[in-house]
Amino acid sequence: MDFAPDAATRKRVEQLSQLGRAQIRPLGLEADRLGRPTPPDHPFFDLLIQLGQGRTRWSEESEAKSRDASRSRGGSSLVTLCLAEELSYWDRGVAVSFPGPGLAEPSILSMGTPDQKRRFLGPFVEPDRPRWGSFAMTEPGAGSDVAGIEASARKDGRHWVLNGAKSFAANASRADWIVVFATVDRSLGREGHRAFVVERGAPGLGNFAIERKMGLKAYESTSFTLEDCRLPGENLLGGEEHYARRAGFRGAMKSFNATRPMVAAMAVGIGRAAFDEARVFAREHGRLADARVRDRLERIRRRLRAARLLCWRAAWLADRAQPNILEASMAKAVAPEVALEAACLGMEILGEVGARGDHLIEKLFRDVKAMDIVEGTGQIQRIIMARRLVKLPSERG
Amino acid sequence: MIDFELGDELALIRETALGFANDQLRPRDREFEKARAVAAEVHEAFRAIGLGAIEVPEEQGGAGLGALARVLVFEELAAADAGAALALDSLGPALYPLLELAGGDALDALARPVLERTGARGVLVWDGAGRVRRERGRVSAEIPWVPTDRVDLLVILDPTGAVCVSEGIARSELRGAGLRAAGASALRLEDAPVRAAWEGAAGARRALARARLYAAALLVGVMRAASDFSREYALNREAFGRPIAHHQALAFLIADMATAVESTRLLVQEAAWRIDGGEEAAEPCATAFLEAAEQAMFVTPNALQILGGHGFMQDYPVEKFMREARTLGLLFGGTDAAREEAGRELDTTPGPAAVGGAGA
Numbered sequence: 001m002d003f004a005p006d007a008a009t010r011k012r013v014e015q016l017s018q019l020g021r022a023q024i025r026p027l028g029l030e031a032d033r034l035g036r037p038t039p040p041d042h043p044f045f046d047l048l049i050q051l052g053q054g055r056t057r058w059s060e061e062s063e064a065k066s067r068d069a070s071r072s073r074g075g076s077s078l079v080t081l082c083l084a085e086e087l088s089y090w091d092r093g094v095a096v097s098f099p100g101p102g103l104a105e106p107s108i109l110s111m112g113t114p115d116q117k118r119r120f121l122g123p124f125v126e127p128d129r130p131r132w133g134s135f136a137m138t139e140p141g142a143g144s145d146v147a148g149i150e151a152s153a154r155k156d157g158r159h160w161v162l163n164g165a166k167s168f169a170a171n172a173s174r175a176d177w178i179v180v181f182a183t184v185d186r187s188l189g190r191e192g193h194r195a196f197v198v199e200r201g202a203p204g205l206g207n208f209a210i211e212r213k214m215g216l217k218a219y220e221s222t223s224f225t226l227e228d229c230r231l232p233g234e235n236l237l238g239g240e241e242h243y244a245r246r247a248g249f250r251g252a253m254k255s256f257n258a259t260r261p262m263v264a265a266m267a268v269g270i271g272r273a274a275f276d277e278a279r280v281f282a283r284e285h286g287r288l289a290d291a292r293v294r295d296r297l298e299r300i301r302r303r304l305r306a307a308r309l310l311c312w313r314a315a316w317l318a319d320r321a322q323p324n325i326l327e328a329s330m331a332k333a334v335a336p337e338v339a340l341e342a343a344c345l346g347m348e349i350l351g352e353v354g355a356r357g358d359h360l361i362e363k364l365f366r367d368v369k370a371m372d373i374v375e376g377t378g379q380i381q382r383i384i385m386a387r388r389l390v391k392l393p394s395e396r397g
Numbered sequence: 398m399i400d401f402e403l404g405d406e407l408a409l410i411r412e413t414a415l416g417f418a419n420d421q422l423r424p425r426d427r428e429f430e431k432a433r434a435v436a437a438e439v440h441e442a443f444r445a446i447g448l449g450a451i452e453v454p455e456e457q458g459g460a461g462l463g464a465l466a467r468v469l470v471f472e473e474l475a476a477a478d479a480g481a482a483l484a485l486d487s488l489g490p491a492l493y494p495l496l497e498l499a500g501g502d503a504l505d506a507l508a509r510p511v512l513e514r515t516g517a518r519g520v521l522v523w524d525g526a527g528r529v530r531r532e533r534g535r536v537s538a539e540i541p542w543v544p545t546d547r548v549d550l551l552v553i554l555d556p557t558g559a560v561c562v563s564e565g566i567a568r569s570e571l572r573g574a575g576l577r578a579a580g581a582s583a584l585r586l587e588d589a590p591v592r593a594a595w596e597g598a599a600g601a602r603r604a605l606a607r608a609r610l611y612a613a614a615l616l617v618g619v620m621r622a623a624s625d626f627s628r629e630y631a632l633n634r635e636a637f638g639r640p641i642a643h644h645q646a647l648a649f650l651i652a653d654m655a656t657a658v659e660s661t662r663l664l665v666q667e668a669a670w671r672i673d674g675g676e677e678a679a680e681p682c683a684t685a686f687l688e689a690a691e692q693a694m695f696v697t698p699n700a701l702q703i704l705g706g707h708g709f710m711q712d713y714p715v716e717k718f719m720r721e722a723r724t725l726g727l728l729f730g731g732t733d734a735a736r737e738e739a740g741r742e743l744d745t746t747p748g749p750a751a752v753g754g755a756g757a
Contacts, residue, residue: 001401001402001404001407001465002398002399002400002670003399003670003671004398004399006398009398078399279743288743288744291737294740295740297743298736298739298743301684301739301743302684302687302688302739303688305664305667305684306660306661306663306664306688307660309660309664309667310660310663313659313663316399326655327659329652330655330656330659330660333653333656334656334660381652382648382652382653383645385655386642386648386651386652389648389652390628390632390640390643390648390651391632392642392643392645392648393643
């Protein structure tokens with residue numbers, strides 16, 4: 001057993017930490033103060049591209065190495081997770097605003113045909129400028145219950161026609177393309193879902209509206225509509241064969257998940273930031289001699305450490321392509337709760353200073369709540385765990 | 398790089414402990430509790446599988462393994478019967494002051510006789526609050542409870558070092574709130590002669606850290622057993638037309654209990670890994686013990702709750718798990734002393750990132 005990241009990972013974390021202190025945190029505070037996302041032409045994004053960020057994991061070589069490339073790579077999601085935690089430590093909102101294919105990348109990697117991967121991820125291999133991808137599943141009326149999405153997809157000759165509304169899609173208005181989920185038949189539930197890549201400027205794609213949020217203001221959460229949006233057949237992710245093939249696996253649950261531990265690690269990052277700030281404040285104000293304060297800080301440190309270990313373990317399993325659904329949900333259920341507790345305690349230690357609305361901890365307190373909602377709420381995680389632990393039946397067949 | 402693979406040796410050791418616990422301990426837990434002792438043939442079986450003195454160096458007849466092996470094995474034993482685990486481990490955590498402060502000769506002279514006599518017991522008492530009086534090579538103290546029915550070697554550890562006593566100990570039997578398979582006694586020392594004494598704050602700190610980790614491993618085992626047992630029960634018991642596990646109020650609770658076991662286990666294993674890596678580890682061990690004690694008091698009472706009225710009855714093991722969890726958390730100064738230790742570090746370590754890990 002080993003409970004330490006290797007030297008190479010530590011070095012990358014350290015580099016991120018320098019960027020975090022110098023750029024990421026100030027940018028996050030600025031966006032929060034101004035109440036708007038960092039604009040896409042901000043020089044920070046050009047800097048990131050120069051620093052080698054904003055890239056895709058996909059490459060022609062990885063494509064050539066066929067399907068078990070993702071298996072043999074080994075260790076990648078654990079490393080990414082360590083970096084994600086550190087990024088969120090400095091600012092989780094800015095982290096999401098980073099250019100790159102973002103949350104849509106896993107969908108394209110897992111479902112896309114080789115041509116689609118080349119076409120949509122290719123521009124992210126050595127990007128000429130900051131580019132974004134976006135992912136749109138959530139709708140005004142369908143959040144955790146993704147089977148309830150209403151956006152429709154209708155076949156029309158060699159084309160598809162999409163209609164519907166999507167909400168809370170990160171970076172959607174600045175994206176080169178958006179992976180959009182729509183249904184061919186609502187009565188089929190998830191079986192009826194199809195994923196499309198909708199490119200910027202597609203006819204009928206519009207009404208972009210950037211939501212106003214409680215926190216995490218540095219990135220845009222955007223709603224948009226599809227009105228008779230006509231797409232060529234090649235924009236159906238995976239092609240029609242993919243869905244015909246998948247229908248055979250009805251009811252089979254995926255055996256591992258890499259995104260939930262990642263989001264959980266981001267929560268740990270936010271919680272750690274709140275903890276560090278609270279501890280520094282307590283020390284500067286002579287409060288650490290007070291056992292009441294010290295004990296509560298100790299509890300937060302302990303719970304954060306435990307949450308991080310759950311994240312590490314879930315990611316470690318994912319890297320080895322071992323089942324981790326239970327472990328991933330454990331991490332995702334625990335970390336956001338602990339992180340919120342950290343921010344709450346931080347506010348309490350600040351006292352009236354926290355109520356002024358201009359302290360980092362106050363921002364973290366607003367930022368962190370989202371972590372218990374995205375990528376499956378804490379309640380959804382418990383349902384997923386209960387399915388594994390006690391075969392909790394699904395509400396819908 | 399971060400790796401949760403146990404490796405062949407540790408996996409085999411855990412497997413062995415699991416098999417032993419299932420075959421020899423679990424079926425007889427109530428019998429041992431009533432007898433206040435583990436049957437002689439079980440002692441022998443334990444000795445035979447070579448887990449009798451896990452952390453005792455090989456020169457002194459032990460297995461010479463580390464803290465990680467210890468926590469893996471003791472989780473398994475405690476998942477069957479935590480009291481029996483204490484009874485079987487003749488030296489128990491009394492080993493740690495000998496290891497950290499005394500060294501090989503003392504181990505030969507003091508530890509060996511305890512290890513070699515079946516049923517003999519070493520006992521560790523932590524004196525963080527100055528309740529033990531030491532004058533001219535003699536010791537006086539009132540110790541309200543130790544989980545044993547005999548004392549062959551008493552080691553009293555305090556922040557400055559340890560003393561060792563084996564005569565002049567008046568023992569009175571107690572009923573004991575839990576861990577009865579190991580026994581329960583009050584000890585009274587009146588000018589008992591000190592057999593050996595060692596000084597050293599650093600060694601004492603390390604010995605205490607390892608003792609706390611020892612208790613933490615037992616707590617993980619107890620809460621795991623409680624979590625597993627109540628989950629199984631909830632699947633078989635029906636109410637309002639379905640297994641009670643399928644009512645969301647219980648399904649969520651069961652998920653949270655399983656999570657508590659998993660996360661606490663990881664904290665305990667991480668602390669053990671630090672010990673084996675030669676780190677001082679006082680804070681991580683205090684933290685692990687504290688978390689284990691707190692989470693065990695979340696898991697075990699809820700396990701009983703899931704069984705409802707049956708949980709309260711002694712036909713099922715969950716009431717025993719709850720008593721054992723509470724009792725284990727009282728060892729070595731209990732949670733408040735551990736909180737003090739873990740919290741002190743918040744004040745003494747400069748700079749941010751005290752959570753540790755990749756960002757530290």
